[in-house]
Amino acid sequence: MPDASHSRTAMLEVDDLHAFYGESHVLHGVSLEVRQGEVVTLLGRNGAGKTTTMRSIMGIVGKRTGSIKFQGQPLIGMAPHKIPRLGIGYVPEERGIFASLSVDENLTLPPVVKEGGMTVPQIYELFPNLQGRGSTQGTRLSGGEQQMLAIARILRTGANLILLDEPTEGLAPVIIEQIGVAVRKLKQRGFTILLVEQNFRFAATIADRHYVMEEGQVVDMIPNDQLAQNMEKLHEYLGV
Amino acid sequence: MPTIFGIPPQALFGQLLLGLINGSFYALLSLGLAVIFGMLNVINFAHGALYMLGAFFAWLLMTQVGIGYWWALLLAPLAVGAVGVLLEKSLLSRLYKLDHLYGLLLTFGIALMIEGLFRHLYGVSGQPYPIPRELTGGQNLGFMFLPNYRGWVVAASLVVCLATWYAIERTQLGAYLRAATENPVLVQAFGINVPRMVTLTYGFGVALAGLAGVLAAPIYQVSPLMGSNLIIVVFAVVVIGGMGSILGAVLTGYGLGLLEGLTKVFYPEASNIVVFVIMAVVLMIKPAGLFGRER
Numbered sequence: 001m002p003d004a005s006h007s008r009t010a011m012l013e014v015d016d017l018h019a020f021y022g023e024s025h026v027l028h029g030v031s032l033e034v035r036q037g038e039v040v041t042l043l044g045r046n047g048a049g050k051t052t053t054m055r056s057i058m059g060i061v062g063k064r065t066g067s068i069k070f071q072g073q074p075l076i077g078m079a080p081h082k083i084p085r086l087g088i089g090y091v092p093e094e095r096g097i098f099a100s101l102s103v104d105e106n107l108t109l110p111p112v113v114k115e116g117g118m119t120v121p122q123i124y125e126l127f128p129n130l131q132g133r134g135s136t137q138g139t140r141l142s143g144g145e146q147q148m149l150a151i152a153r154i155l156r157t158g159a160n161l162i163l164l165d166e167p168t169e170g171l172a173p174v175i176i177e178q179i180g181v182a183v184r185k186l187k188q189r190g191f192t193i194l195l196v197e198q199n200f201r202f203a204a205t206i207a208d209r210h211y212v213m214e215e216g217q218v219v220d221m222i223p224n225d226q227l228a229q230n231m232e233k234l235h236e237y238l239g240v
Numbered sequence: 241m242p243t244i245f246g247i248p249p250q251a252l253f254g255q256l257l258l259g260l261i262n263g264s265f266y267a268l269l270s271l272g273l274a275v276i277f278g279m280l281n282v283i284n285f286a287h288g289a290l291y292m293l294g295a296f297f298a299w300l301l302m303t304q305v306g307i308g309y310w311w312a313l314l315l316a317p318l319a320v321g322a323v324g325v326l327l328e329k330s331l332l333s334r335l336y337k338l339d340h341l342y343g344l345l346l347t348f349g350i351a352l353m354i355e356g357l358f359r360h361l362y363g364v365s366g367q368p369y370p371i372p373r374e375l376t377g378g379q380n381l382g383f384m385f386l387p388n389y390r391g392w393v394v395a396a397s398l399v400v401c402l403a404t405w406y407a408i409e410r411t412q413l414g415a416y417l418r419a420a421t422e423n424p425v426l427v428q429a430f431g432i433n434v435p436r437m438v439t440l441t442y443g444f445g446v447a448l449a450g451l452a453g454v455l456a457a458p459i460y461q462v463s464p465l466m467g468s469n470l471i472i473v474v475f476a477v478v479v480i481g482g483m484g485s486i487l488g489a490v491l492t493g494y495g496l497g498l499l500e501g502l503t504k505v506f507y508p509e510a511s512n513i514v515v516f517v518i519m520a521v522v523l524m525i526k527p528a529g530l531f532g533r534e535r
Contacts, residue, residue, distance in 0.1 A: 058429045059429075060425050060428065060429055079433075080428050080429065081428050081431055081432055081433045081434065082431070083429075083431075084429060084430055084431035085431045090426075090429045090430070092426060092429075096423055096426040098418065098419045098422050098423065099422065100418040100419070100421070100422055101415055101418060101419055105415045108412070108415075109415055109416070109419055109427075109430065110430035110431065111430065111431055111432065113431055157430075157431075
């Protein structure tokens with residue numbers, strides 16, 4: 001049933017999104033949608049506007065126009081601290097682990113915004129590496145552990161849409177494998193995920209669909225089951 | 241009569257107590273400055289004027305309304321905190337995107353205006369504020385005489401400093417505060433209203449100054465210039481402790497107060513400059529201050 005996912009309603013709809021950092025115009029009309037329960041990636045070269053798209057959804061970009069809707073509710077014009085409270089969790093590219101907070105404090109920092117979030121024991125089951133490290137200073141963890149912590153702290157909050165910005169960047173293959181396992185488990189639990197990735201081999205193992213971005217626009221959409229036929233095109237887009 | 245290094249013990253302990261009292265005010269004031277600097281990146285030059293404002297609120301409550309010390313201890317810091325919230329919302333918050341210097345200039349200007357206003361209204365001579373009845377008299381400790389009110393000031397300042405340290409380092413609210421100091425945008429992206437937190441932090445920081453003002457009123461008298469006399473030393477304390485370091489501000493406050501007291505005993509001529517000499521030495525050896533982290 002190839003159409004089963006298409007009948008689901010869009011959880012996140014982005015339409016003709018423009019974003020600006022000061023004078024510079026970074027996004028030029030991005031349109032995409034993510035349906036309930038999907039894992040969708042944004043692929044593209046450095047500077048294509050993937051991270052800016054994420055930041056625009058969270059409301060932490062200077063200025064944006066167009067339309068972003070989460071479960072039908074428009075996000076543009078909403079105070080930035082109210083957007084996550086609708087149930088959107090953000091895992092930034094730089095991971096954002098706080099040096100002045102312990103691992104435990106980092107884990108419990110984001111406030112719970114909805115019921116149904118994972119409990120701390122469930123989180124430790126998903127990321128065993130974090131167990132027993134509670135009193136360690138957050139930034140003393142290894143890069144991979146910091147990435148796990150950055151994902152873990154969002155899972156507590158009850159957010160049902162997760163924006164995951166390059167979770168594999170700079171990590172060893174064995175750690176990437178662990179993160180992949182975790183993301184697949186999250187999908188099974190019903191989380192909806194928008195994933196920015198440079199590593200499309202990783203993306204191909206977990207995503208339902210891929211959007212390709214170039215120069216601040218979405219230029220293509222490839223369903224994961226048609227990835228093989230589109231490999232050549234994709235190589236060209238990504239310049240690999 | 242026994243002496244310590246040739247100094248009678250009464251004189252030594254007397255000066256150490258004075259140093260501890262001064263240190264209590266240094267600690268309370270530099271604590272507020274450190275909290276504000278950590279969160280807002282603003283060097284709050286209005287801190288001395290707001291300390292004076294706290295003392296004046298207490299004095300006005302007593303002379304105009306007949307409200308005594310204990311209520312003033314609660315009401316005056318609240319009023320100073322409210323003034324701070326207004327200042328932050330109406331003026332300071334517009335400057336965060338600019339260089340630190342603008343915040344410094346603005347708060348310096350505010351300090352001059354507040355002090356000018358009170359000089360105009362009440363002149364420069366100090367207004368007496370009585371010690372509350374419950375705290376008059378003193379204790380004979382054998383080696384020295386401890387006035388009750390001074391003991392109370394030291395104890396109150398210690399409790400407030402410790403409670404503030406605990407709230408910032410050990411509670412969830414404190415975790416928000418520390419995280420927002422590091423990365424306000426991300427904390428906002430977790431759903432926390434950071435601008436409101438910044439406003440309340442400023443309000444809390446200056447309320448500490450207001451509290452110090454009320455505590456100081458019975459000791460130093462209430463005068464429009466009481467803040468500007470003190471604040472220069474307090475800034476030196478903050479620099480020595482390390483900008484933005486909570487623990488550094490508190491420990492350095494008490495430590496330098498005591499050191500000043502000791503200098504008064506052994507080499508009185510240097511007592512007014514000892515803090516600044518230490519500041520110069522610390523800046524040469526550890527530019528980020530004793531407890532500060534290099535940014």
